[in-house]
Amino acid sequence: MPALPLDDAGKYVAAAYLVFLALVLIYVSIMATKLARISREIGELSDIVERRAEAAEQPRDREPV
Amino acid sequence: MVFGRGLRPLSIASAALLTSAFALVFFYAPNDADQGFVQKIFYLHVPLAIVALCGFVAGGVYGLRYLRSGDRAHDLRSYVSIHLSLVLAVGALLTGSIWAKASWGHWWVWQEPTLVSFLIVFLLYACYQPLRFSIEDPERQARYAAVFAVVAGAFVPLNFMAVRMAESLTHPRVLSTTGGAMPGSMRLTFLVALAGMACLFVTLCKYELASKHASMQLRRLKRRLAGDEGLVPLERSAAPQRL
Numbered sequence: 001m002p003a004l005p006l007d008d009a010g011k012y013v014a015a016a017y018l019v020f021l022a023l024v025l026i027y028v029s030i031m032a033t034k035l036a037r038i039s040r041e042i043g044e045l046s047d048i049v050e051r052r053a054e055a056a057e058q059p060r061d062r063e064p065v
Numbered sequence: 066m067v068f069g070r071g072l073r074p075l076s077i078a079s080a081a082l083l084t085s086a087f088a089l090v091f092f093y094a095p096n097d098a099d100q101g102f103v104q105k106i107f108y109l110h111v112p113l114a115i116v117a118l119c120g121f122v123a124g125g126v127y128g129l130r131y132l133r134s135g136d137r138a139h140d141l142r143s144y145v146s147i148h149l150s151l152v153l154a155v156g157a158l159l160t161g162s163i164w165a166k167a168s169w170g171h172w173w174v175w176q177e178p179t180l181v182s183f184l185i186v187f188l189l190y191a192c193y194q195p196l197r198f199s200i201e202d203p204e205r206q207a208r209y210a211a212v213f214a215v216v217a218g219a220f221v222p223l224n225f226m227a228v229r230m231a232e233s234l235t236h237p238r239v240l241s242t243t244g245g246a247m248p249g250s251m252r253l254t255f256l257v258a259l260a261g262m263a264c265l266f267v268t269l270c271k272y273e274l275a276s277k278h279a280s281m282q283l284r285r286l287k288r289r290l291a292g293d294e295g296l297v298p299l300e301r302s303a304a305p306q307r308l
Contacts, residue, residue: 009167
């Protein structure tokens with residue numbers, strides 16, 4: 001086939017590079033979602049640890065000196 | 066074990082190399098005498114395909130290392146390499162299809178060995194995740210997946226050589242006939258694009274390894290904290306669950 005004129009070829013070239021960009025963006029957004037979940041779970045765990053530390057300290061506070 | 070070491074310089078190098086490559090593609094490399102402007106897809110499609118195939122082979126190498134050492138970190142590396150190679154292979158198939166439509170007037174040519182062989186490799190590796198997911202026991206999952214990765218990884222170069230020896234109908238032989246005749250400016254652009262894609266692959270692999278490792282550590286911590294409230298069962302997953 002003869003070479004496509006620039007107007008027609010441009011659409012295909014743009015489509016190919018946009019496919020690559022879309023793939024990278026989708027991948028990065030999935031990774032970002034996973035990292036956000038990890039961050040949220042770390043927050044939940046640190047809350048649990050803090051609550052346990054407080055619970056462990058309370059009986060000691062009530063003991064007579 | 067730290068999987069995220071060197072991520073910042075790698076990310077910067079990937080961004081710099083890919084930006085340079087795309088600048089070279091559109092402002093430095095000349096239009097192809099035969100195909101014209103549409104040949105610019107070559108600088109994206111071929112690096113995607115090469116890096117995807119190398120990633121599949123890397124997955125096999127890590128699988129072999131897991132089988133030899135029993136180190137679960139190699140199983141994780143093998144899983145991530147294959148997972149990311151599948152993403153790049155989707156890119157190679159889509160960009161190739163767009164290029165085929167622009168150059169040959171068809172989205173796909175079933176008589177062309179290069180296209181069909183790449184599709185076979187892609188479909189073979191598309192079975193990798195379902196295989197892992199179908200096995201509940203983590204030890205067996207890692208072992209079977211490693212055997213799959215080694216066998217399929219060995220198939221990739223064999224398949225590549227078989228296609229090289231086969232008679233091509235329309236698809237160019239990029240690294241021999243066409244590649245050999247590429248002018249210096251086109252060759253430089255191609256090499257920078259290939260280096261950028263390889264760098265992007267390594268960077269994303271490291272990101273995913275670091276993310277998976279963080280998830281594993283978090284899960285372990287959760288299970289330890291939930292110790293007196295009953296053991297939290299491991300979720301069934303295709304990805305390795307622990308190191």
